[in-house]
Structure formats: C-alpha cells, structure tokens
Amino acid sequence: MNIVVCVKQVPDTTEVKLDPKTNTLIRKGVPSIINPDDKSGIESALRLKEKVGGEVTLLSMGPPQAEVALREGLAMGADKAILLSDRAFGGADTWATSSTLAAALKKLDYDVIIAGRQAIDGDTAQVGPQIAEHLEIPQVSYAEEINVEEGKVVVKRQFEDRYHIVEVNTPCLITSLSELAEPRYMSVKGTFDAYREKDVKVWGLDEIEDTVDKMNLGLKGSPTRVKKSFTKQAKGAGELLDDVTAEEAVEAIVTKLREKHII
C-alpha cells in the first residue's frame, strides 16, 4: 500500500508571544516544527506500512527551508519526500494550496493520502478535503484510528458527540487528528540516513505544469485574500468585587458567563 502524507512546516505557535509594548507578534526565535496533526499522520502511515508493506512518501509545499521538516519525517522512517517550492506557488490560500498539492499527487502512485486535519498556524482544516475534491476521491476527515482490512481502509471518524466507523475503498484521503497516533521519535540512525541515504526532491512549476492550470496557483489562483490582520486588544485590568454578598457575586459571574457565551 503506497501512502502519501501531506506535511506542513509551521511555526510552533505555542512558543509565539506578543510584544507587550508594540502588541505585535514576536516571531524571532520561534522554532519551526512539523504540524502536529501531520506528524501523527506520518506515524500512522508508518504503522500501516509496517503492517501491510508499501512505501511512505511525504509531500509538502513551502519555502526551501521546509526541507528540514521533510528530513525529520524521513528520519522517522518515511521513504521519500517531495517539496513543492516555487515562487509561483507563493501567497496561496487553501484553494490554491490544495490545487498545487493535488497537481503533484496526480503524478504520484498512491492508495491512501493522509493529511493532517489542520495546521496550527492557520487552523483551517480545508486543504485535505479540497485535495480530495480536486482528485475526485472519497475523504474521511477527523480520523482517530486507521486500519486496513482486506484492501479496505477502515477509519474511526470523530464527531463532537459520536464516532463513525467507516470503510472506504482506495484511493482515498484521510485527515488525521493528533490523537490518531503518538508520533515516534526519529531514530539516531534515521537522522543520519535522512541526509546520507535519502533524498528530498524539490519540484517547481515545471514538474507539475501538465497537471494543473497555472491560473489556480499561488496568490493569483487564490479566491480569498487577507484584507488586514491585527492583534487582539490587550487585556485591560479586571474587575474586582469586594464587599458583595454571595448572591451578588453569583449574579456577577453568571452575567459574565452569559456575555462570553459560556452558558
């Protein structure tokens, strides 16, 4: 079974802080990581490979430095990696990103595509389903478990209040939750092999020209654009209620909870 895992390199947003003086993001020193949902997708692909054989290929779109994320995936045990990197792909929204990735996937031999549910920098959860649509294959998103039974892929699909145990024929696309599989560490051997024995292929526009309409790529191919971005208003000093009865206190809390749509 050949599996392609879509991987995004993201800034570790838990390490991002706001500069209290300028109220802007401090990006300096924020490490780049494999998006957590994608990393569990890699783990899950490796487990499937260990069970049923086949090859795991990583596919990413990003700037040249995203190569490091792919090397990390290779060090975990993936076999091949492709980085889509070209100025023509830059500034893409989810629609254009999924068009680009789908164009590359059309050139690959896959049974299952695994994409992380969402990236922690954008949190859109759109690219996976959009790739599936471009490729006209079924999708199962929010996967908490993936198994292969007699050539069919069986997925435990998470909803807020329930699970669906679904089976789907290949080829298909699955979006993985970070709880799908605790990612293994790279091995020491893996980190050295990732550079000395394995390769990250870089594909530009030339490599996918025949499987995509150029009008669907990059900024030009993006239906949406960011009009503006801003940081949230810094927290003002809170309210302190001294000398209130318990009832008054309860009322004040309930009012706040209602305002915040918590109740």
Next chain:
Amino acid sequence: MSKDVYVLAEQRDGEIQKVSFELIGKAKELAKDLNQKVVAILLGSNIKEKAHDLIEYGADEVIYTEDEMLKEYVTEPYTKATYEIIKANDPEIVLFGASSIGRDLAPRVSARLHTGLTADCTGLEIDLDTKLLMMTRPAFGGNIMATIICENHRPQMATVRPGVMDVLEKEESRSGKINEFPIEFNEKDMNIKIRKVLKRTKKTVDITEANILVSGGRGLGDKKGFNKLMKLSEALGGEIASSRANVDEGWIEKDYQVGQTGKTVRPDLYIATGISGAIQHLAGMEESEFIISINKDSGAPIFEVSDLGIVGDLHDIVPKLTEEIEKVKNES
C-alpha cells in the same frame, strides 16, 4: 446575479443543532445590510417537519432535501446536495458551522464550486462600501486576528465558530417559504460505508485540553472541597484542576496540577477558587482566555491576572453559583 445569505443547518439524529440558529442570527444581520433574504438549507431524512424551527429562529426561507442517504452525515451525499442547491440558487454568501461536519463539508463544497472559504470565523460583517463580506478569524494559534475577503468568486463562504454568534429570540409567529429541493441520489454517491455509529463517552481527563477549568487551592480546606468544584465543573461542562498545595497534600492526583511544576493550561474559562496565585501557579494559567477568581484575601495576587475577581468565601459562593448555572441551563 448572486443574492441572499444561505446557511447550512446542521442536524444530528433529526435535531437541529444550536450552531444553525446562531448562523441564522448572524445571517440576518448580514442580509439586512445587503437588503436580501436569509435562506436555510436543511438536509436529512424525514427532516421536513424541522424546517419550521429554522423559520422561527429567523430564516426567511428553507430549502430542504430528504433522502435516506442524508440521515447520518456522509461527505459525498451532503456535498452533492449542498452543491446542487447552491448551483441552482446562486447565493451571495453561504455560512456553515465550524463543527466537525461543517469543516468537512464546506471545504469540499468550496472546491467543487471553485470559490473561497474562510474557516472558523468569529466575526462577520458587510463592508457597506464594497458590499463584501468581511470574515474575521483568529490565526497563528489565536495570537492574531485576520480579516479575509473573497472578491471575485461567489458565493462568499465561511465556517463560523460555534458559540460565538447570538441566537435570535424564537418567534413562533414568524413565517416563511419552505421548499423541497429534490435530488436524485445513486449508489455511487455513498462512496463510504458506515459500519457503526458509536456515541462518545467521556474520555480521561487532560486538563490542557479542557475549555473550562474550575481550579481549587489551599482555600478548599480539605479533600472534600473538590466535590463542590466537581459539581460546578460538571454544570459548566468543564474539568477540575488544582494548585500544587492540594496535590502535595494528596487531595488530588498530579495530573490535575496547574503551574510551573504541573501543567500549563489555556482554557476559555479558568475559575480559580481559594488560590492565592503564587507566581508558580500563575505561570501555568495566566494565558487563559477569561479568568474568574474567588478568594477571601483581597490582596491575593491571583486578582492581578483575573478578569473578574470576587472577594468572598468559595464555600458559600461555589454551591450557589452551581445552582444558578444549572437553573440557567435548564431554562434553555
């Protein structure tokens, strides 16, 4: 020309989900600015009788499609139905709930329609000059907000975070058109097979994942103090947490400890009861979205990071608060 604001009403087991009414509430504002109508799309099996609920919450029209294939949510039949309804009606805007259904369906539909989609919006408004939908959403782990527009493709589509938009007052007297949109489904549309539907039961606690935490400190007095917090957290649908002191006392397991030597949490709501707020504790929770604290000592440092601080006795306030919240919940 594209017109009207559409919302995809979400149903589970034949019940319309609250997020659908929230979408209608927002759609109503947008439609007013555009001088257009709010139309709800309702998909399901034997769902027609629920259509009027959507009218009562403010929809001007409902378009529904019924089929056995639409009973449980499955991507392809839902995509097909939504796509065909949108294709036939050419709406200006379509809103989905940013639920695990909406976030599966909306991107698939947007790709089929070749239009833009903005995820997880917390703010939507019409720019009165351009008449464009301004879709605002948190990005970068919630550190920044971005306003997104979709100029040249229609419809403008967004998924909307549940619990953010206001629901309109239900009015039984509201009336509106309810039309069926028949769609021919074939076996090929059901491209996956649901083997089983399992209802979710509560998982083991991970306080870093909880949206609401009710946390207790030394002020709880003893182990039993946590029972009070447990009731409050249950009423709020949250989890309990603790300062280090109580863990050291053996009143609660280490898994629940917030702070420097425990876990760092960032819930939407953190209620600190009987916690003075040592720097080590604050380090683990000060990034919480909204902090309410109850403490007897008006000089407790916890108040410095609280959005709402109450100087008072938690043993008195917490049970009363629990009661009140349960009352509010039962009303709705």
Next chain:
Amino acid sequence: MDFKLPKEHLLAKKMFKDFAENEVKPIAAEIDEEERFPTETVEKLKKYGFMGIPMPKEYGGEGADTLAYVLSVEELAKVCLTTTTIYTAHTSLCSHPIYKYGTDEQKQKYLVPLCKGEKLGAFGLTEPSAGTDAAMQKTTAVKKGDHYVLNGSKIFITNSGHADVYIIIAMTDRSKGTKGCSAFIVESDFPGFTVGKKEKKMGIKGSSACELIFKNCIVPEENLLGKEGKGFKIAMQTLDVGRIGIAAQALGLAEGALEETVNYVNERKQFGRSIYKFQNTQFELADMRTKIEAAQLLVYKVARLKDDNLPYTTNAAMAKLYCSELASDVTRRCLQLFGGYGYTREYPIERMMRDAKITEIYEGTSEVQKMVIASSLK
C-alpha cells in the same frame, strides 16, 4: 574552520532534545528521590538507538559519530545526569574497547547486541586501593587450561547489577606492574561472579554503583580482550574516550542549570521587579553563559578530533577538566540565584548541584586530568 554543526547533527540534536524533554525530564526528580535505576528509560534508549550511536552499522550501531554521541549526552544531561551516566558507561567504557580491541568473534558475540541495546555494558577498573593509581590492581587472572580464573573485587562500578557484559581489568602478571594487566569480557552470569553492596551516593542516584566480586570466576580464554599485558593500555585508552562523554555530560548539566535559572529569574519577583532585572543576576548569567560557550567548543573540538582519527588524549582531558569544574561552579551559582527555592526539591537545581560533583571525580579526577595535560607539555 567550521563552527556550524552539520545538518544531520542538527537534526539528531533536535531528536535528542525532544527525547530528553518528553521522556527523560519528567522522571528525573523521581528516580533521584527514589534512588531508582530508570529501567523504563533504558528500554526507550535502546529503542531509539542511543546504545550504539558512534558505532558502525555493520556491528548493529547507528553509523553516526562521536560528535553525534556528545550531542546526545549534552542534550540528555541538560535534564538528567543519571540517564547519561548509564549509556555513556555502556558506550564509551564497554562497547568502545570491544570495538577497538576485540576480535571479530568478540565483536559479533558482544558488540552487536551491545549496540542494538539487547545487552547493557559496564567497565570495571577501580578497586578499593586502586583508583587513580590503576597499577595497584589486586584482582588477579590466572590462566588454567582454556580459561582464566579471576579473583578479587571492584568498586563503584556504573551499571553494575544491571549490565550483562563487563570489561574487567585484572592482573595476569603482577611482576610486570602495569604491563601485567589484562582486560577480559565477563558476562554477568559467569560462575563465580557476583554483584555486592550498592553505594549510597550524593548524586546521580538513579545509576547504580556496586561492588563486583570475583571468587574463582571462570572466564573462557577467548574472552581475553586484546593481548595479555595490554590491559592497562586498553583501560587508559578507554578512559580517554570516556572523558569525552563526561565532558559532554558536564557541559549539558551546566547548560541545563542555566536554562532553568534563566526561566526562574525572569518569573521570580522581588522588590517589585523580576530578579533578572538586577545587575548581579545579569552579570552572573553573562559570565556563566560565556564559560559554557567556551566549554562547548572544547567538547565539540575533541569529538571532531576523534572522528578525524587525530590524537585527542590531551584535548579529552582538557575538555573534561574544564567542563566538570564549570558544571560544579555553574550549578552552585545558579542555586544561589534561586535562593531558598533552589535549596528545595521542588526545583531541579539542588539535584543538578549534587550531580555535578561526580563529573569532577569519575573517569579520572580533575587532578588526574591535570597530570595528563601536564605530561603533554614536557
């Protein structure tokens, strides 16, 4: 000259850091408190290849190098010195001499399972009356037919009681002094070999240091490592390698202590401001950081020398001397910046200070390192 780490080393370093943070740090205080050998961590070390980092793949190793090895020790020592003690003793003191001096049969039989982590290794040189003065060995090995008979005891042996394979130095010919020492590969279940009392230590409490007792212990002749009489040379060369590992331990420990302290002084407030804001704090941090930078260069350089097959004995001694004294100094000064909290076990700094001391002692005290360095100046 290139001061940048190669790409594969950077990636490996990231892996070591992730592993240290997630697998080693959470139980560091616990194993210290309970004086417990972290079996669960050792299993994980085996799984991810820590047990054979600088060894060639043909012997079951990871095919990396000394630089990768010191990076692993450095990252893990930032959070737990005990853990690094276990696998540096295994790698530097047991696998390495077999790799360097073993016959092909010995390598297949012992090195392969050691590198794969199927077996844990240890090294026995020190005796009650033969520490630095290794020539005073009392343990004897007498050849009888196709085997040797060992008698005597060793003390303070890291991994003792948990190891499967021990390199043991014993006298085959006392009349020849150091030239009468030989090295043997001894399996834990050889008849006549037992593990004695466990020492109660000041630091690295999770690692074991017991007495080894040989009472007519039968060792097959094919388990002689190198030639008869080469034991002292093997031991000294093994300690050279070992010192690189200890230097990396001490470096990591100092870095870990400084990281903890930087976090703390930024959070802790006194007189209405974080204690980072006080000039004394800043000067202390700046001084320690500078010395750590220098220490790191010493460690990486000696690793590179070894990887390039250049002489490194003096550099290993210098790195070990400087880093271990720095680790003691830095942890003590960091604890002072922590104040009262630093003295409590709520924070790791007191453990780090206790752990630091051993790096000035084992695998040659600071004084021995100075002797080695001085001898290069004659």
